[in-house]
Amino acid sequence: MRERPRLALALLAVLLAALPFLIGTGLGNSWVRVLDFVLLYVLLALGLNIVVGYAGLLDLGYIAFYALGAYLYAWLASPHFGLHLPFWMVLPLGAALAGVFGVLLGAPTLRLRGDYLAIVTLGFGEIIRIFMNNLNAPFNLTNGPQGMNLIDPVSIGGVSLGKSLEVAGITLPSTYLYYYLFLAATLLVIVVAMRLQHSRVGRAWAALREDEIAAAAMGINTRNVKLLAFAMGATFGGLAGGLFAAFQGFISPESFTLWESILVLCMIVLGGMGNIPGVILGAVLLTVIPEALRYIGDLQRATLGQVVVDPADLRMLLFGVALVAMMLFRPAGLLPSRQRKREFSAQDGVAEQEQASLYDTKA
Amino acid sequence: MSAPALLQVSAVSKRFGGLAALEDVSLSVGRGEIYGLIGPNGAGKTTLFNCMTGLYDLSAGHIHLDGAPLHGRKPHHIVEAGFARTFQNIRLFANMTALENVMVGRHPRTRAGVLGAVLRTPGARAEEAAIHNRARELMEYVGLKNKGRTLAGHLSYGDQRRLEIARALATEPRLLALDEPVAGMNPTERRQMSDLFLRLRAGGLTLLLIEHDVKLVMDLCDRVAVLDYGRKIAEGEPALVQRDPAVIAAYLGGDEA
Ligand SMILES: Nc1ncnc2c1ncn2[C@@H]1O[C@H](COP(=O)(O)OP(=O)(O)O)[C@@H](O)[C@H]1O
Ligand SMILES: [Mg+2]
Numbered sequence: 001m002r003e004r005p006r007l008a009l010a011l012l013a014v015l016l017a018a019l020p021f022l023i024g025t026g027l028g029n030s031w032v033r034v035l036d037f038v039l040l041y042v043l044l045a046l047g048l049n050i051v052v053g054y055a056g057l058l059d060l061g062y063i064a065f066y067a068l069g070a071y072l073y074a075w076l077a078s079p080h081f082g083l084h085l086p087f088w089m090v091l092p093l094g095a096a097l098a099g100v101f102g103v104l105l106g107a108p109t110l111r112l113r114g115d116y117l118a119i120v121t122l123g124f125g126e127i128i129r130i131f132m133n134n135l136n137a138p139f140n141l142t143n144g145p146q147g148m149n150l151i152d153p154v155s156i157g158g159v160s161l162g163k164s165l166e167v168a169g170i171t172l173p174s175t176y177l178y179y180y181l182f183l184a185a186t187l188l189v190i191v192v193a194m195r196l197q198h199s200r201v202g203r204a205w206a207a208l209r210e211d212e213i214a215a216a217a218m219g220i221n222t223r224n225v226k227l228l229a230f231a232m233g234a235t236f237g238g239l240a241g242g243l244f245a246a247f248q249g250f251i252s253p254e255s256f257t258l259w260e261s262i263l264v265l266c267m268i269v270l271g272g273m274g275n276i277p278g279v280i281l282g283a284v285l286l287t288v289i290p291e292a293l294r295y296i297g298d299l300q301r302a303t304l305g306q307v308v309v310d311p312a313d314l315r316m317l318l319f320g321v322a323l324v325a326m327m328l329f330r331p332a333g334l335l336p337s338r339q340r341k342r343e344f345s346a347q348d349g350v351a352e353q354e355q356a357s358l359y360d361t362k363a
Numbered sequence: 364m365s366a367p368a369l370l371q372v373s374a375v376s377k378r379f380g381g382l383a384a385l386e387d388v389s390l391s392v393g394r395g396e397i398y399g400l401i402g403p404n405g406a407g408k409t410t411l412f413n414c415m416t417g418l419y420d421l422s423a424g425h426i427h428l429d430g431a432p433l434h435g436r437k438p439h440h441i442v443e444a445g446f447a448r449t450f451q452n453i454r455l456f457a458n459m460t461a462l463e464n465v466m467v468g469r470h471p472r473t474r475a476g477v478l479g480a481v482l483r484t485p486g487a488r489a490e491e492a493a494i495h496n497r498a499r500e501l502m503e504y505v506g507l508k509n510k511g512r513t514l515a516g517h518l519s520y521g522d523q524r525r526l527e528i529a530r531a532l533a534t535e536p537r538l539l540a541l542d543e544p545v546a547g548m549n550p551t552e553r554r555q556m557s558d559l560f561l562r563l564r565a566g567g568l569t570l571l572l573i574e575h576d577v578k579l580v581m582d583l584c585d586r587v588a589v590l591d592y593g594r595k596i597a598e599g600e601p602a603l604v605q606r607d608p609a610v611i612a613a614y615l616g617g618d619e620a
Contacts, residue, residue, distance in 0.1 A: 192481050199480030199487070200473055200494065207456050207467045214454040217416060219442030219471025219534050232477065342458040342514065 016183060020176045031291075032175040036247060038287045039182035040240050045267040045283040046189050046276065047236025052265065053274035053340070054202060055229035056209030058118040060261050061105070061125025065234040067132060067256035068101055069094035069241025071142060074251055077152040080143065087154040091242040098238025099231045101128075106230030110223055113212075125261050133253040147252025154181060154246045162249065178247050185243060189236055193276060196232065205229055206339065266319075270326060272333030274340045281335055290315050367430050369394045369569050370415075370446075370538055375424030377407070377414055377593075384410040386593040388424070392538070397560065397570045399580045399587035399601065403613060406590040408573045409451055412540055416448050417441045428538065443471050447536035449527040451543045451573070457516030461507060461526050464515050465498035468533025501529040505559060521552045528559070539563065540571040545579060557583055581605070589613065 024032045044066060051059045072094040076085045105124045109117050136144030153162025153174070161177040196202050204225045207215040216222050245251050263286060271282020297311040326333070332344040368391035377385040384407045392398040400408050413419040415426055417438035426433040428444050436444075447468075456464050473494055479487030502511055505525040510518060515526060524544055531539055541560075545553045557579055560570055574580050580587060581601045589597040589604060591613040597604045604610055 195480050195483065196477065200470065200475045200491070201477055201480055203459075203463060203467050204470055206459060206463075207470075210456040210458060211454050213418065214450070214456065215467070216438035217418070217442065217448060217450075217454070218468050218530065219439045220467070221437070221439045228477065339458045342516070 020179045024173075024176070029173060029175060032173070032179060034288065034291045036175055036178050036182055038284055039179070039186050040244055040247075041264065041267060041283040041287050042186050042280050043182070043189055043240040043243070044237060044264045045271070045279045046186075046193050047233045047240065048264050049233075049268050049273065049276070049279045050193065050196070050205075050236070051229050051233035053268055053279065053337075054197060054209070055205040055226060057226060057229060058114060058121070059230075059233070060118045060122035060258070060265065061128070062121075062233065062237060062264055063256050063258075063261040064105070064125040064128035065098040065102060065237030066241040066244065066260070067128055067253075068098045068234075069238030069243075070245040070251045070255070071132060071148075071241075072097050072238070073242040073245035074148040074151050075141075077246070078148055079150050080148050084152055087152075087156075087242075087246060091239060094242035095235045095238040098241065099235040102230040102232075102234025102237075103227050105234075106227050110226055122258065122261070125256075126258060129253050129256050129258075132256065142253075145253060147250060147254070149250040151245050151249045151251065153249065154178070154243075156181075161246075178243075182243060182247075185239065189239070190276060190280075197274075197276075201225070201228065210343075266323065268333075270322070270333060272336035272340065275333070275335055275337035278333050278335030278337070282333070289318070293318070367427075368392055369396075369429055370571070371425075371427040371430075372411075372415070373425045373427075375411070375414060375426065376422045377410055377419060378422045383593050385414065385422075385590075388590070388593070388595050390588050390595060390598060392569060392571060394569055395564060395567065396585045397564055397572060397583050399584035400571065400573045400590065401575070401580060401587055402590035406613075407593040408590055409542055410593075411590070412448060412542055412571075412573065415441075415540065416446065439471065442534050442536075445535070445537035446540070447531035447534045447538070448540040449524070449531055449542055449544060451546070453523050453527055455515040455523055455526060455530070457514065459515060460511065461513050461515050461518060461522075462495075462498050462502060462511035464526055465501050465529045465533050466494050468501075468530040469494045469497060470534075472533075472535050498529075498533060501532050502526075504532070505529040506555065521548050524548070524556075525559075532563075536568065538569045538571060540573075542573045543575065544572070545574065545576060553579060577605070 020032045020035060023035055044062070048059065048062045051057050051062070073090050075081055076083050076090045076093065077087070105121070109120050112120055132142045133145055135141040142148065153160050155161065159165060161181060162174055164171050164173045165177060204215070204220045207218065207220060208222055208225055212222055267282035267286045268279050269282070270286065271280065272278025293311050293315050296309070296314060297307050300307050300309065332341045336344070370392040372388060372390045375385055375388045376383065388411060400411065402408055410419065414421055415433065417433070417436055417440070421434050424434070428446055431444060433441050433444065433446065456467065459467070473490055475487040475490050478484070499511060502508060505528050507522060507525055507529065510522060515523065518526060528541070528544065545556045548556065553576065560572070560583055564570060572580070572584065584601050586599060587601050587604050588595050589607070589610050596609045596613060597607045
């Protein structure tokens, strides 16, 4: 009876292990790089999913935590301050710093809901980016818009992931090596997210999302539970940021714009909020499709002799169309969680109960 | 003086703008009592519940549970102190299963945090199993034995009311406040519910009951208080209160008999 899932799991493991080779051989090395970014976005989306999908708090400034993780990595492992701490120290520190900021930025928003919360978090996200953009004077902390470069690659047991590695006659390019590191991080985060979801804390988040007043009346400290969601989500973001900095070797404020926050949010909305496979699917689609669209430019040049439609424009257009189509046909996402799906389809929706007043007599 | 009352409401007022929803209301509920709160629609009964459970701030007055102040405390502190409630317009977590709803109610009496959940420590796992077991016991206790996997929102109206009680019981209250718990039920269901209330009281619980069903109040309550336009106009044994001219006037004068 248990043979089948075990077999499926084994096949999945083999597939995941072979994926960079399949993609590298089939599509070329640049696609392995895309694959690495897919994993980074999966990490980000899983983190934001805790805040938005589990606890139901709309956060539009999430990328700030990615930025914090990335900058901390750069500060502690680059020539900028001449520090070169190992990644196993820097990554947890970055995740922790982001977690602390998650609480700091979450605290003032506790009384806000829905649209108001979204706007304030959006502001916080921009503030962090603007700080990074301007903190090059009087003291050069971030090197301003130029960003910081020569960031140390991750190095495990003296083996740098920044260079290709020869193992048993096979050359593994740097992008392959990072793939395995990111895969490990992603699997870890998936396990953490799954365990959290099915725990006392996860139930408290779900209760909070469904009806904050009823949750409070069940003895849930809504303030703490919200802050915990912000902190956990931010921690994952900070971890992803550190990995990003090490992988790229270069970071600048440009990587942390509002657009990135919206993109990650779109991933979880498209895939299915609150449901881990859905979130992963959303991250994969929204990373891979834009990359694939780049080829439309080449295709036009080859067939029409010139680029008629700019692929970047086309990307935005398709993005918009896809989101509108989703709202119409699958409002709960491609792979929604059971509970979320019901929330979207319920006739007497959650929102209604949330807003239902505490009294019912018509005065 | 005898032992202090379990619940002491002292000169509580609650104003919404110009409207005095509660005006100088005092009452005390003794241990093991079933205490009824009645009055015409809009009299302020639900408002009093909301004030007692920390959902509304008081405009004036004090509330104590077993001598400890409840006024000014957060709803979750009040639950921790042993005061649980249900809602007149049912507020279940409609998209969670019935069992999950009751499991949420175990929150204030359990500890497991992020680390326990992520590392699946033996302590956290044992606690999770205990939450599960207790929730199932409570489902059975209120008569929802095989409904655990049903979505709360898909339960019948009567079952939803029962589930709200099970969820409140999961918080291990000393005082349970029920806001119109048999509204919309048929006579058979009402009888089952009053049996449940008597069982709860026999188990040592004190009940505070908002109810319109006069017969149920007469049969069950040791004492009742009558609210009208935010004021307490009578208090005492149900049979006496029922004959009180002020009470009769309030009910006949109100828009609901
Ligand atoms: N949050 C509120 N804002 C304004 N008015 C309220 C609020 N809550 C209750 N009221 C008013 O207080 C009065 C008492 O209401 P309520 O306590 O619900 O009465 P009932 O005795 O029927 O439960 C009503 O006039 C109601 O409109
Ligand atoms: Mg009422």
